[in-house]
Amino acid sequence: MQTDFTTTKLNWRGGDNILVPVIAAGAFLLALVLFWSGLAQMVNSWSREEYSHGYLIPFIALFLFAKRLPRISGHAPDWRWVGGVLSILAVLLGLAGNISQISDISQYGFMVFLVGLSVSTLGLRNTLRLWVPFVYLAFMIPLPQVVYLKLSGGMQLISSELGVAFIRLAGISVFLEGNVIDLGVYKLQVVEACSGLRYLFPLMSFGFLFTALYRGPVWIRVLLFLSTIPITILMNSFRIGVIGVLVNSFGISQAEGFLHFFEGWIIFVACTAILFTLAYLLTRIGPGRGRLSDAMDLSPPVRQDVEAALKKPWAVRFPAFVLTAMLAGATLVQWGLASTTSLPPRLPLATFPSLLEGWQGKQEMLPSEILRVLGADDYVMANYASAREAGPVNIFISYYDSQTDGRAVHSPEVCIPGDGWEIKSFEPVALVLPQGGEKMTVNRAVIEKGGRQQLVYYWFEGRQRSLTSEYAVKWYILWDGLWINRTDGSLVRFTTPVLSHETMSDAEQRLLGFLGQVKPLLPRYIPS
Numbered sequence: 014m015q016t017d018f019t020t021t022k023l024n025w026r027g028g029d030n031i032l033v034p035v036i037a038a039g040a041f042l043l044a045l046v047l048f049w050s051g052l053a054q055m056v057n058s059w060s061r062e063e064y065s066h067g068y069l070i071p072f073i074a075l076f077l078f079a080k081r082l083p084r085i086s087g088h089a090p091d092w093r094w095v096g097g098v099l100s101i102l103a104v105l106l107g108l109a110g111n112i113s114q115i116s117d118i119s120q121y122g123f124m125v126f127l128v129g130l131s132v133s134t135l136g137l138r139n140t141l142r143l144w145v146p147f148v149y150l151a152f153m154i155p156l157p158q159v160v161y162l163k164l165s166g167g168m169q170l171i172s173s174e175l176g177v178a179f180i181r182l183a184g185i186s187v188f189l190e191g192n193v194i195d196l197g198v199y200k201l202q203v204v205e206a207c208s209g210l211r212y213l214f215p216l217m218s219f220g221f222l223f224t225a226l227y228r229g230p231v232w233i234r235v236l237l238f239l240s241t242i243p244i245t246i247l248m249n250s251f252r253i254g255v256i257g258v259l260v261n262s263f264g265i266s267q268a269e270g271f272l273h274f275f276e277g278w279i280i281f282v283a284c285t286a287i288l289f290t291l292a293y294l295l296t297r298i299g300p301g302r303g304r305l306s307d308a309m310d311l312s313p314p315v316r317q318d319v320e321a322a323l324k325k326p327w328a329v330r331f332p333a334f335v336l337t338a339m340l341a342g343a344t345l346v347q348w349g350l351a352s353t354t355s356l357p358p359r360l361p362l363a364t365f366p367s368l369l370e371g372w373q374g375k376q377e378m379l380p381s382e383i384l385r386v387l388g389a390d391d392y393v394m395a396n397y398a399s400a401r402e403a404g405p406v407n408i409f410i411s412y413y414d415s416q417t418d419g420r421a422v423h424s425p426e427v428c429i430p431g432d433g434w435e436i437k438s439f440e441p442v443a444l445v446l447p448q449g450g451e452k453m454t455v456n457r458a459v460i461e462k463g464g465r466q467q468l469v470y471y472w473f474e475g476r477q478r479s480l481t482s483e484y485a486v487k488w489y490i491l492w493d494g495l496w497i498n499r500t501d502g503s504l505v506r507f508t509t510p511v512l513s514h515e516t517m518s519d520a521e522q523r524l525l526g527f528l529g530q531v532k533p534l535l536p537r538y539i540p541s
Contacts, residue, residue, distance in 0.1 A: 040130055044123065044126050047104070047111070048107050048119050048120075048122060051107075052119070052120065055153065058155040059153075063211040063214045064153075064214060066152070066214065066219075070149065070218065071150070073149065074150045077146040078146040081143050082143070085135060085139040085142055085143070086139060091136045093136070096133030096134075097129075099128055100129040103122050103129050106119065107122045109122075109491070109495060124151060128140065128147055145225045149218070149222065149225065159424075161210075168208040169208045171250070172209055173194065173253070174189065175246070176250045176253030178250075179254025180194070180196075180257040182254075185257070190434075190435075213245040216281070216285070216288070219285065220288060221238055223237060224237050224238045227309060229308050233296075240288065240291055244288060244291075252280045292305055292308075296308050359537065361391060362412060365410075365538060369397065369527075369531070371401055373398055374396065374398075374408075376393060376395040379392070379394060389413055390413055392411045392412065393408070393538075403512055403519070404509055404510050404511075404512050404515070406508070406509045407507070407509070408531065409504075409505075410506070410535075411503060412501070412502075413503065414501050422473055422503065422504040424483050426439070434462045435462065437459045441455070442456075442457040444528070446528065448530065448533070451529075453472075453479055453532070454479070455470045455481065456470070456472060457469070465510065466517075467508050468509050469506065469508045470524055472505055473504055474504075475501055475503050475540070475541075476501065503539045507524055507528055509523055509527075
């Protein structure tokens with residue numbers, strides 16, 4: 014083995030050099046320690062149906078890596094500084110994710126680490142030749158909760174509308190309010206579990222794998238992958254339509270239990286069959302007009318080719334050593350900074366007063382399925398009435414001790430349509446409370462269902478802030494998680510009907526007056 018020492022680099026060459034796998038393995042083991050919390054949460058998310066394919070992703074990615082490994086060249090790593098930059102970024106993301114307890118950051122940081130390790134040991138060009146397994150690994154990471162909820166809400170609305178169209182094709186009279194399908198005798202709610210995401214994510218990962226092994230033209234491969242989205246939406250809508258027809262004909266039991274679950278598996282198998290059929294048709298009409306079996310590269314990796322690639326004369330240079338040292342240091346820093354901060358004391362929301370000046374309230378309980386989706390640590394929902402006011406006011410507060418690991422406040426922008434209401438207008442507005450003249454900004458929404466209108470005020474409260482933007486909430490969760498080790502917070506929402514004999518201004522004044530009484534009480538229940 015030839016050794017070349019300089020003041021700026023350490024350069025070992027030779028395919029039999031033990032330093033290459035030792036450094037790579039050492040850095041990988043240190044990374045597991047640094048990113049362990051985020052990876053554990055990622056694996057835990059695989060128990061959910063929409064991410065259940067995650068268990069297979071690492072093994073399939075390893076298969077793809079072995080198939081592409083013979084493509085790498087044996088030249089010294091090029092652009093090695095890119096590996097160093099990615100390494101620094103990965104370590105910072107790992108620290109930020111652990112200290113803030115936001116697993117999404119750690120999970121994406123681990124992906125950056127893998128790419129940085131590859132660039133540091135194999136070089137940038139070789140890493141680009143291995144892009145397929147790296148991209149495929151991203152399918153094992155769950156979406157950030159704010160993105161998931163937005164996507165789920167949008168797909169619920171689309172699936173509801175298309176599902177109703179299928180029901181009407183069967184000659185059945187049906188009415189749709191938001192995500193609620195009204196069949197007259199029965200009402201079906203297209204909940205989050207019926208959004209189609211449980212099919213979309215696995216089918217997209219399968220579609221990517223399919224196109225990675227497909228040897229046809231690039232445009233066909235791109236088309237096949239993108240087609241997984243409309244295929245999923247259409248088939249999930251068809252499933253909702255079939256359930257509606259069965260419920261209308263045979264009763265509500267058709268939408269529950271084993272039959273519902275079994276219909277789900279049938280739809281996923283049907284989505285996969287449609288994808289194969291589309292690939293077959295494109296192969297038959299595309300350039301070459303060959304057979305689908307000939308267009309698929311299903312051969313296993315050749316052991317001799319993989320061994321030959323591993324014996325190529327690479328070079329391991331400075332970034333690999335820096336990466337290992339940084340990971341070791343970051344792990345120690347993390348252990349030193351990790352601490353548990355006690356939350357300020359607060360009263361449980363169940364003790365929220367039922368008597369306010371001129372108002373009498375009655376608390377209500379949420380159904381268990383809504384509580385499961387909500388995931389809140391504490392909540393209160395109550396209806397208040399006053400002899401001086403024409404209409405009631407509903408208050409809802411959900412509180413979270415920690416908004417990490419997929420638990421966070423649910424935006425009413427997603428939940429309101431799910432209850433059959435249409436958002437007619439939405440905007441942040443500045444208010445001046447009648448009691449004390451306090452100024453604050455809230456989200457103001459006018460919603461409508463069946464000709465009835467309601468006025469809604471809501472905002473996100475916690476840690477000395479009142480925010481109206483979901484994205485600002487996410488930013489401050491990260492910021493406060495890093496600096497004060499707190500991510501608690503809550504949603505505060507007020508709703509009042511706009512009665513037939515009232516103007517919108519009347520409802521506005523009622524809500525504003527009630528808000529002025531409640532706002533000073535909130536610090537007792539939502540710690541600042």
